[in-house]
Amino acid sequence: MNHPGPLSGVRVVDLTAMVMGPYCTQIMADMGADVVKIEPPAGDNTRYISVGPEPGMGGVFVNVNRGKRSVVLDLRSDEGRATLRELIVDADVFIHSMRATAIADLGFGYDEVAALNPSIVYTNCYGYGRGGPDSNLTAYDDTIQAECGLPSAQEQLTGEAGYVGTIIADKVAGMTALYATMMALFHRERTGEGQEVEVAMFETMAAFMLVEHANGAMFTPPLGPAVYPRVVAPNRKPYRTEDGQISALVYNDKQWAAFVDAVKPAWAGEHFATLEQRARRIDEVYQLLGDTFRERTTQEWLDLLRSRDIPAAPVRTLDELFDNPHLEEVGFFEKVDSPYGAVRYPGPPTWFSRTPGHISGPAPRLGAHTDEIVDALRVAAEPCSRQPHLDDA
Known part of the structure; x- marks a missing residue:
């Protein structure tokens, strides 16, 4: 054996x-x-x-x-x-x-x-x-x-x-x-x-759990609660599209600039220009992105985001893993x-x-x-x- x-x-x-x-x-x-x-x-x-x-x-x-x-x-x-x-x-x-x-x-x-x-x-x-x-x-x-x-x-x-x-x-x-x-x-x-x-x-x-969630609680005295806000933001979830769902993370400044240049959402002003600014208002950012993603189909978003090196993936079922072309x-x-x-x-x-x-x-x-x-x-x-x-x- x-x-x-x-x-x-x-x-x-x-x-x-x-x-x-x-x-x-x-x-x-x-x-x-x-x-x-x-x-x-x-x-x-x-x-x-x-x-x-x-x-x-x-x-x-x-x-x-x-x-x-x-x-x-x-x-x-x-x-x-x-x-x-x-x-x-x-x-x-x-x-x-x-x-x-x-x-x-x-x-x-x-x-x-x-x-x-x-x-x-x-x-x-x-x-x-x-x-x-x-x-x-x-x-x-x-x-x-x-x-x-x-x-x-x-x-x-x-x-x-x-x-x-x-x-x-x-x-x-x-x-x-x-x-x-x-x-x-x-x-x-x-x-x-x-x-x-x-x-x-x-x-x-x-x-x-404490890899990211230890955060401010690690320090003496504590600088904040044990939580990494981004991953527990209520609006952090797959986005609804015109015909389905998609996962996308418009995260760092390069990805953000590419997204804004391609999509030109009216709400994406200077107050969201840097990662630090977005991190402070992360749940609001997720909510606004969620509204925007409803405007196109899943495939349209995948084509647009991936062409600009922005992480994106369709929301698959577990059964679909057995027919996944990449895994095959x-x-x-x-x-x-x-x-x-x-x-x-x-x-x-x-x-x-x-x-x-x-x-x-x-x-x-x-x-x-x-x-x-x-x-x-x-x-x-x-x-x-x-x-x-x-x-x-």
Whole structure:
């Protein structure tokens, strides 16, 4: 299942479930790592939460677990724990998404795993970091969105608190777990030292939200509230056109001057000439632009704006991504055959000149590789048969 991606030869023992951890290890698998997914007898819950070609192969699971090998182990049993310990010995990465107390109770905390394999990179995927009072709380994407202020920001934008239409906390935390694990692997390559890594969804999303929203609140004393006004302006939304909708950002001074020269709106006077002036009245600017965009068709606006290097795009549906000409031309989708039918996967969004990643296989059925991997462990554990010595001849 390996291929010559940048992580070819890396073995990952994956005890994650749902989306945060599996998304992290899915990217590792796409990049050539051998990801051994450890599942309980009932399987990862994500197998059952969306439509799929057969029971236990829901679409969300099939996407974030592609290219992995599934091994069913009952870690409440001595046999299951013994098999996991054998897998750890030769692994490069151990990653889990259990609570700290749960993984410790099973006997697979960092100290126990490092005793088996001192050079291993051990990644914890948590809801809340272990150092705080909320460390044992159950966390899901919705609750973390709420904790990090995202619905509050949406309320400023739309007038009503709400989640965004994607599981952003799971995915951002999964990518954070990926880069943190890769940094630890890079350190190990330079020094030989393994280490423990912790990635928490709440801390990750707090950092994510505060990239721009920290703003004036960062300073002592504060110079303003924690908010970046442009992105929560109520009129920041796709513009209605004569026949549809369009997204456009007439942002910097060069783009603004080009827009005003081409369209000549009566309201675009000197009081809007600079970015600083527009930033102070950004919601009014969005409202005026919104009125102007109603005067032409979507295609007319796209032609005009793009000819002047002003960012603009039609408002597409998610289904339209599967027929997007640009994505088709760059080979974004990869068709993979599987025992449950062909799957058209959204492929890796990165490109490497020497070690390209790609989807090395479909998501596995529950326990599809248990026998294969356990048998290989048994063969490896057998004492070598005695070879004849020269003196015996």
